[in-house]
Amino acid sequence: MKLIKAFWTKLKSPSKAALGIVLFMGFAGGLMFWGAFNMGMEATNTEEFCSGCHAPIVAEIQETIHYSNRSGVRAICSDCHVPHEWTDKIVRKVQASKELVFHFMGTIDTPEKFQERRAHLAEREWARLKANDSLECRNCHQFEYMDFSEQGSRSAKLHSTALANGEKTCVDCHKGIAHKLPDMHGVEGWQ
Amino acid sequence: MKKPSLFILAAVLSTAAWAQQENLGDTGGLASLRGVTPLQDTRPADDLKKFPREQALESDYVYQPPLIPHNIRNYEVSLNANKCLSCHSWKNAKEMGATKISVTHYVNREDAVLADMSPRRYFCLQCHVPQANAKPLVKNDFQRVDSLRQQ
Numbered sequence: 001m002k003l004i005k006a007f008w009t010k011l012k013s014p015s016k017a018a019l020g021i022v023l024f025m026g027f028a029g030g031l032m033f034w035g036a037f038n039m040g041m042e043a044t045n046t047e048e049f050c051s052g053c054h055a056p057i058v059a060e061i062q063e064t065i066h067y068s069n070r071s072g073v074r075a076i077c078s079d080c081h082v083p084h085e086w087t088d089k090i091v092r093k094v095q096a097s098k099e100l101v102f103h104f105m106g107t108i109d110t111p112e113k114f115q116e117r118r119a120h121l122a123e124r125e126w127a128r129l130k131a132n133d134s135l136e137c138r139n140c141h142q143f144e145y146m147d148f149s150e151q152g153s154r155s156a157k158l159h160s161t162a163l164a165n166g167e168k169t170c171v172d173c174h175k176g177i178a179h180k181l182p183d184m185h186g187v188e189g190w191q
Numbered sequence: 192m193k194k195p196s197l198f199i200l201a202a203v204l205s206t207a208a209w210a211q212q213e214n215l216g217d218t219g220g221l222a223s224l225r226g227v228t229p230l231q232d233t234r235p236a237d238d239l240k241k242f243p244r245e246q247a248l249e250s251d252y253v254y255q256p257p258l259i260p261h262n263i264r265n266y267e268v269s270l271n272a273n274k275c276l277s278c279h280s281w282k283n284a285k286e287m288g289a290t291k292i293s294v295t296h297y298v299n300r301e302d303a304v305l306a307d308m309s310p311r312r313y314f315c316l317q318c319h320v321p322q323a324n325a326k327p328l329v330k331n332d333f334q335r336v337d338s339l340r341q342q
Contacts, residue, residue, distance in 0.1 A: 064265055152244050154261060157288050181272035189283060191276050 050077045056114065057179060064178050080136045080178065081125075119182035126171050134170035141170070224328050240323035248322055251335050256318035263321055268314060275315045280308070 051058040058077075061067050066075040108114040108121075129136065143163065148156040162168040172189070175181065184190040220227060228234040248258040266274040278289040296312040297305050334340075 152261065154245075154288070176267055176272065176274070180269075181267055183270075184272040189277055191273055191280065 046078075047076055053108075056111065060180050061178055066178050075140065075178070079139070115182075122175075122179075122182045126175065129171040130169060137170040137174075240325040242321050242323050246322070249335075249341075250339055251333070253336060253338065259319050259321040261321070268316060273313065273315070276308070 047058060054077075066080075106113070108117055143159075146159060148160055151159065158173065162173075163170075175184075175187075175190075225234060242262055242264075244262045246260055248260050250257060263274075268275060276292075277283055278287040279292050281291050283289070284291040292308065292312075296308050299305055299309045300311060
């Protein structure tokens with residue numbers, strides 16, 4: 001009690017050094033908390049982390065444009081599956097914790113079970129991307145900066161119409177851009 | 192004086208035999224599709240041929256399955272999904288601005304017309320292929336049929 005009181009008087013007395021120390025302690029503490037928090041976030045964003053449970057998907061993606069291309073720019077799992085907005089990120093992480101439960105229930109731990117459930121999971125991703133107007137795609141591909149004269153004629157035709165007028169969003173036309181597709185019977189725009 | 196000459200003779204003979212063995216896979220300087228590389232050598236591979244992103248391709252004979260005039264990187268055609276039909280099916284062609292598949296694709300092998308695409312036509316790439324930017328390796332005198340020849 002006495003100690004705290006002494007510390008308090010010291011704080012109250014206008015000593016520049018003490019104020020500096022307190023400010024520094026607060027700053028350092030905050031920094032450490034921020035760092036540890038972010039490290040956890042970063043660690044769970046790596047491909048190795050996802051491959052622990054999604055090995056077949058991580059293997060599949062290597063043939064696709066977002067894994068290997070002429071410019072060497074990559075999209076990793078978290079670029080498309082975890083929103084970049086900081087708050088959204090936390091919400092998504094909390095939601096993702098339920099995947100742990102499903103993991104121990106073993107909903108996708110054999111190729112057969114995964115095939116069986118894949119359409120359902122894809123459906124959920126499409127719904128999510130449809131609802132946020134393909135936010136994750138647009139984090140990298142910004143419509144305003146698309147040069148139609150540089151695009152193929154098929155691309156330019158549809159981007160300047162259905163995409164430009166907001167009738168459709170990226171995942172409406174680019175399903176399966178990073179993965180093998182599930183059974184597409186009954187999906188709109190497919191067989 | 193006798194022994195060294197014998198030794199030299201043996202050396203010459205064995206070298207000749209060895210050289211002959213080395214020659215086993217030689218093409219004798221004859222050029223083939225793989226150039227003049229001897230059979231026992233592995234020549235560096237040619238660069239992969241590129242598929243142009245888009246190109247105009249004419250047909251060469253009547254009933255030719257048209258060539259694919261655009262890139263099809265990573266387009267899935269499997270039991271689960273058919274990316275080609277997501278643009279070329281009758282249902283989607285108009286909206287996507289694509290060519291409709293021909294009516295022949297609705298006929299099965301008993302000549303019955305079906306309500307949907309015939310299963311034997313499902314795997315598009317069995318007949319339709321994109322054309323890589325590759326010159327023919329062998330000279331070819333093929334001429335288009337008259338009706339398709341441009342004036």
